[in-house]
Amino acid sequence: MNRLILNNLKSNLFIALISIFFILCSSITIAETKLTALEIMEKVDEESRKSTDSAFTRMKLTSCKYGKKDGKIKCAEKARIKLVESAQINTGDDNQDTKSVSIILEPASEKGIGMLSYSYDDSNRDNETWLYLSALGKVKRISVRNSDDEETESASIFGTEMTTEDQETGKLDDYTYELLEQGKFRGREVAVIESTPKPYRLSKSSYGKTQSWIDTERFISLKVQMFDKYNNPIKRLEVGKVEKINDVWMGRSLTFFNTVSNRLTNMKLEAINFDMDIQEDFLTQRALTDQAFREKYLKDLRKQAK
Amino acid sequence: MVNLFKKVIFYLIVGLLLNSAVYSEDSFFDDEVIFEDSDEGFDEWSDDSDIFGEDELEIEKPFSWLDLGVSQKWGFNPASDYTTSMERTELKLGTSGSISDSGYGEIEIKATKYWPSDSNYATESSDVEVEKAFVQFSFDDWSTKLGRHTIGWGELEGGALDVINPSGGLTDPSMISQWFLSATRYFDSSDLSFFYNTNPRVIKSTLFTLKNKSYDEFGVRYGMSAEGGDTAIYLAQLVPNNALINLSDGLVYATPYHLLGFGMNKAFDDYLLKFDLAYKQNLQHNRLGQFVKTNRIDWDLAFDIQKNDRTIVLSINSQYLLDFNNDYLTPTTTGGVSTDRNNMTYMSRISDKFGDSDWSWNASHSILSNNDLSMSSAGIDWDINDNWKASFGALYADAKPDRALSIFDEYQRVSLEVNFQY
Numbered sequence: 226m227n228r229l230i231l232n233n234l235k236s237n238l239f240i241a242l243i244s245i246f247f248i249l250c251s252s253i254t255i256a257e258t259k260l261t262a263l264e265i266m267e268k269v270d271e272e273s274r275k276s277t278d279s280a281f282t283r284m285k286l287t288s289c290k291y292g293k294k295d296g297k298i299k300c301a302e303k304a305r306i307k308l309v310e311s312a313q314i315n316t317g318d319d320n321q322d323t324k325s326v327s328i329i330l331e332p333a334s335e336k337g338i339g340m341l342s343y344s345y346d347d348s349n350r351d352n353e354t355w356l357y358l359s360a361l362g363k364v365k366r367i368s369v370r371n372s373d374d375e376e377t378e379s380a381s382i383f384g385t386e387m388t389t390e391d392q393e394t395g396k397l398d399d400y401t402y403e404l405l406e407q408g409k410f411r412g413r414e415v416a417v418i419e420s421t422p423k424p425y426r427l428s429k430s431s432y433g434k435t436q437s438w439i440d441t442e443r444f445i446s447l448k449v450q451m452f453d454k455y456n457n458p459i460k461r462l463e464v465g466k467v468e469k470i471n472d473v474w475m476g477r478s479l480t481f482f483n484t485v486s487n488r489l490t491n492m493k494l495e496a497i498n499f500d501m502d503i504q505e506d507f508l509t510q511r512a513l514t515d516q517a518f519r520e521k522y523l524k525d526l527r528k529q530a531k
Numbered sequence: 532m533v534n535l536f537k538k539v540i541f542y543l544i545v546g547l548l549l550n551s552a553v554y555s556e557d558s559f560f561d562d563e564v565i566f567e568d569s570d571e572g573f574d575e576w577s578d579d580s581d582i583f584g585e586d587e588l589e590i591e592k593p594f595s596w597l598d599l600g601v602s603q604k605w606g607f608n609p610a611s612d613y614t615t616s617m618e619r620t621e622l623k624l625g626t627s628g629s630i631s632d633s634g635y636g637e638i639e640i641k642a643t644k645y646w647p648s649d650s651n652y653a654t655e656s657s658d659v660e661v662e663k664a665f666v667q668f669s670f671d672d673w674s675t676k677l678g679r680h681t682i683g684w685g686e687l688e689g690g691a692l693d694v695i696n697p698s699g700g701l702t703d704p705s706m707i708s709q710w711f712l713s714a715t716r717y718f719d720s721s722d723l724s725f726f727y728n729t730n731p732r733v734i735k736s737t738l739f740t741l742k743n744k745s746y747d748e749f750g751v752r753y754g755m756s757a758e759g760g761d762t763a764i765y766l767a768q769l770v771p772n773n774a775l776i777n778l779s780d781g782l783v784y785a786t787p788y789h790l791l792g793f794g795m796n797k798a799f800d801d802y803l804l805k806f807d808l809a810y811k812q813n814l815q816h817n818r819l820g821q822f823v824k825t826n827r828i829d830w831d832l833a834f835d836i837q838k839n840d841r842t843i844v845l846s847i848n849s850q851y852l853l854d855f856n857n858d859y860l861t862p863t864t865t866g867g868v869s870t871d872r873n874n875m876t877y878m879s880r881i882s883d884k885f886g887d888s889d890w891s892w893n894a895s896h897s898i899l900s901n902n903d904l905s906m907s908s909a910g911i912d913w914d915i916n917d918n919w920k921a922s923f924g925a926l927y928a929d930a931k932p933d934r935a936l937s938i939f940d941e942y943q944r945v946s947l948e949v950n951f952q953y
Contacts, residue, residue, distance in 0.1 A: 305917050332917040333598050334952040337627070343758075351759065351798065361706060362696070363683030366761060366796050368803035368837045381840070384888060488888075510756060511717050516627075517635035517669035524629065 260441075262402035262418045268444040269437075270397055275473045277323060278315040279503045281526040283308070283496040288385050291482070291489045298489075307331060307383055308495075312526060314503050321346035324508040328519070329383060339513040340382075342389070348399050348426065352389065357513035364510050386481040386490035390431055391462070399426035405436065411447060413440045427454070443467070443474035459485050471499045498529055592953075598625040598639070599953040607945045615648035617946070623662065633670060639663040663708055675714045681706050682713065682726055684752065684765060685794045686805035687846055691829035692765055692792045693807075695726070695750070697734050697772035707732060721755040733785040735774035742782040746770050750790070765792035765809070775815050776862040777822045784822070788813045803835040805846075817867055819858035826853040840884040840891075848876040861935040868934055871901050889914050904936040905929045920950045 260268070286307040289300035313325035323344045329335045343353040354367040381388055405417040421434045433454035438447045445467065451460040460483050464476035477494040503526070512519045599622075606617030625639030639662040645652045665678025685692025689704060696706045709732050715724040728748040733741060750767025767790045774783040792809040809829045816825045833846035851873045852859065860867035875898075882893035894909045910924035923946070930940035 303916055331592075332952070333600075334917070334920070334950075336598065353758065353798070358683075360681065361683040361688060362681035366798060366803060368798050368801055368835055381888075509717070509720075511674070511722070515667065515669055515674040515715070515717075516637075517629075517633055517667040518674060520629045520635050521633055521669060 262404040262416070263397070265404070265416055265418060265439055265441065265444070266397060266400075266402050266420070266437075269439055269446065272444045272473065274315055274320065276470075276475045276499065277313050277325075278320065278499060279313075279501045280497065280499050281310075281312050281501050281503065281529070282494055283310050283527075285309075285493045285495055286383065286385050286387075286490055287493070288488060288490040290487055292487070300489075305332075307335065307385070309383065310523060310527075312501075312503050312507065312523075314505065314508060316505060317346065324505065326508050326512045326519075327383075328523070335383075337516075338383075339519075341508065341510060341513055344393060346396060348396050352393075354389070355510060355513060364513050385492075386460070386483045386486075386488055387492065388431065391481065396426070399423055407441070410438050413447065414442060415439055415447060416441050432459075440467075440474075445474050445476065447476075459483070470497060473499060496527075498526075501526060501529055596626050596628065597953075598627070599623070600625075601951045603949045605947045608943060609945055610941060610943045613945070616650050616944070618646040618648045619651070620644045620646070625663070630666060634666060634668045636666040637663055672717045673714065674717070675712070677712050679708050679710050680713075681708045682711060684750075685792070685807045685809075685831075686796050687807055687831045687833045687848070690805075690831040690833070690846070690848060691807040691809040691850075692790075692794055694769060694772060694790070695748075695767075697732050700734070720757065721753065724752045724754070726750055731770040731785075732772070733770060733774050734772055735783050735785075740783070741774060742777070742780075742784050746785075746787045748787070760795060760797035762795040763793070765790060765794070767792075771815070775817075778817045778860060778862055778867045779820060779822055784815055786813070786815050786824075788815075788824075801837050803837075805831075805833040805835065807831045816852075816870070817860040817862060818856060819860065825855075825859075827851060828853060840888065842880075842882050844878070844880045846878045848878070850874040863935055864938055874900055876900065900934070900936060903931050903934040904939055906939070918951055918953060920952070922946075922948045922950075924948075 286309060287304045288307075289304040290302050291298055292301040293299070307329055308331040309327050309329055311325055311327040313323055316322050316324055323342075325342050325344075327340045327342075329338045337357075337359055339357045341355045345352060355364050356367055357364050382392065400420040400422050403419045403421070405419050407414070407416045409415070415438045417436055417438055419434055419436050422430045422432070427433070431453075432451045433456060434452050436450045436452075438449070439445070440447055445464065446462070447464050447467070449462040450458055451462075453459045460481060463480045463482070465478040465480070467474060467476050469475075475494075475497075477497070479492045481490045481492075483489065507522050512522070601623075602621040604617055604619050604621070605615065607613045608616050620643070622642045622644075623639055624642075625637065627637040628635070630636045641660055641662045643658045643660075645656050645658070661679055663679055665676055665680045667674065667676040669675075682695045683693060683706075684695055687693065689698065696709055698704050698706055709728055710730065711726050711728050713724060713726040715722050726749060730745055731748040735741065746768075748768060748770050750765065750769065752763055752765050754761065754763040768787050769790055770787050771785050774785045776783050789812040790809055791812075792807065794805075794807045796806070797804045807830060811827045811829060813824045814827055816823055828851045829849065830851075831846055831848040833844060836843040836845075852870070855872040857869075859870035861870045878895065878897045880893065880895035882891060884891045891912045891914070892910065893912075895907070897906045898904075899906065906926070906928045908924060908926040910922060912920065912922040914920055924944075925946075926942070926944045928939040928942040930936045930938070930942075932940065
């Protein structure tokens with residue numbers, strides 16, 4: 226009797242173990258990608274570069290203080306709107322650096338303000354930014370956040386909740402990556418990857434770490450949670466309206482929530498085109514000071530943009 | 532065998548349920564966002580989230596080609612029972628856009644109405660002036676610009692090389708545009724620019740007439756841009772922005788001088804170092820019983836420090852007379868006072884944002900002309916929305932008696948300005 230019970234138990238145990246093996250296998254095949262966290266981030270960076278290479282965009286930056294109404298996020302004040310045109314190319318070794326120029330079209334009080342930015346992949350090279358101040362008739366170099374002061378944040382882009390650090394691509398070697406989890410998020414297979422800046426990068430960063438929800442098929446971020454250096458969540462990026470444009474997956478609506486100040490900025494790409502004929506000559510200080518040159522160039526780009 | 536198969540299916544179902552339970556407990560895939568304060572949980576984020584009320588945002592601006600600005604300015608003198616010293620309304624109308632394929636133009640006209648309590652009302656009750664009016668054409672590596680605009684030279688605003696456009700003076704540092712013909716040749720990482728002005732603006736008291744004729748003003752700038760810093764060389768014949776009283780004959784003069792300059796900036800971490808150096812030849816100066824020409828070295832050193840939204844600017848400016856004589860005099864309203872060989876000015880300014888970035892404050896302190904004048908100012912700006920802005924400011928000056936700037940002693944001003952821009 227005992228032997229029968231024992232045999233039965235063994236049989237059940239064997240079946241249970243087989244089942245668990247199959248279940249684990251099934252869960253692994255559902256969610257797990259063979260790529261490491263770093264490899265996933267490299268692919269994200271690669272895709273991101275495709276969406277910025279020779280790209281012309283017209284974007285609407287809408288910012289406001291937000292609150293919750295009827296369970297939905299709503300602006301708690303009249304939103305401020307900036308309409309910005311931007312042209313960008315990848316350059317340098319292996320196209321790892323970027324050059325961009327952005328011009329404010331609206332509001333009237335800021336119309337014509339231009340910003341030229343050079344962003345370098347090499348962490349030993351500091352990014353560069355220039356602004357054109359028409360009232361002073363000159364181009365002014367802006368000192369970009371690079372110091373070791375931990376309380377300093379990177380510069381806001383045109384007074385929005387987006388910062389220059391949020392726009393950065395590359396510099397993958399400055400971070401360590403950990404794959405936290407994999408599974409389904411908003412109907413997509415995602416990997417949640419935590420990026421922690423290495424000590425030399427930490428001193429230059431506003432964030433102690435970030436967690437990114439990466440679509441492992443399209444290799445774009447669907448959501449990014451930013452933490453301060455004391456591990457408190459401080460900012461969140463939600464990516465919406467994901468579309469395939471010129472064979473590149475990208476979000477046409479990016480919303481940055483500053484969860485400390487309760488302000489948000491939505492960046493809506495109203496027009497975008499890649500692989501455009503943007504010469505490096507255009508992305509110089511001339512684009513800021515020579516409006517005739519700039520308008521002529523932008524007019525051509527506007528015709529091509531969709 | 533059937534039992535065995537049933538058992539396998541049973542354990543698989545139980546296992547899968549457990550497995551899905553594990554996932555559902557995982558907050559990474561829970562789309563409800565929980566902020567630090569648990570009351571701030573939000574519903575699921577959706578592509579269709581209507582945060583802004585899109586209909587409201589899509590409203591097209593009528594007359595989008597027109598730039599309209601209206602300002603109301605008040606100034607009060609605290610030293611005199613807050614009597615109104617400035618009350619004026621300004622209307623600005625402007626437009627800008629492309630002209631043909633390679634041209635661009637901008638125009639802005641300002642009309643000012645001075646109200647009876649405004650100190651300017653006695654001279655004029657209204658005024659219309661062209662603030663900006665230029666056309667610019669671009670061909671290959673060349674660009675030309677003709678019309679009324681502003682040209683900024685040097686690194687420090689108001690520094691040793693920022694001498695082309697006059698400013699509104701110590702109490703109003705805004706630049707006054709002028710009529711120029713300018714051209715620039717662009718190279719790979721440098722540019723060569725040239726300007727010419729047949730009628731330079733000279734600031735002087737309405738009580739005086741310029742004795743000498745009007746001179747032409749022209750200059751060349753060669754700028755080079757490199758990673759981490761920019762440099763430029765300057766060469767010019769310039770007319771002084773402010774006319775000088777000849778203490779011998781009581782008339783005012785603005786005679787050209789020559790300038791050779793060098794400017795550079797260099798970014799270090801959060802700091803931007805700025806340096807200007809200028810050799811100025813044939814500057815007019817008063818000596819005892821004589822009106823002579825002299826040479827001077829001007830230099831300034833400044834740091835721009837950026838910490839989040841906080842900006843700090845620290846600067847030192849020096850004017851050193853090369854061929855100095857002890858009987859050099861600087862005119863005042865009542866005569867002349869002795870001139871120092873080296874004239875130092877120190878300035879510090881800080882500005883920052885507060886209250887969700889809609890508000891900003893600023894404060895500055897300047898020590899001018901070897902402490903002949905000390906000037907402090909503070910202000911608050913309120914960015915009400917995309918159209919409306921308001922600012923409040925206060926200024927106090929303390930000058931040494933019997934020195935060149937003694938006219939500013941005990942100068943006090945409280946100002947309020949409201950702007951609408953469309």
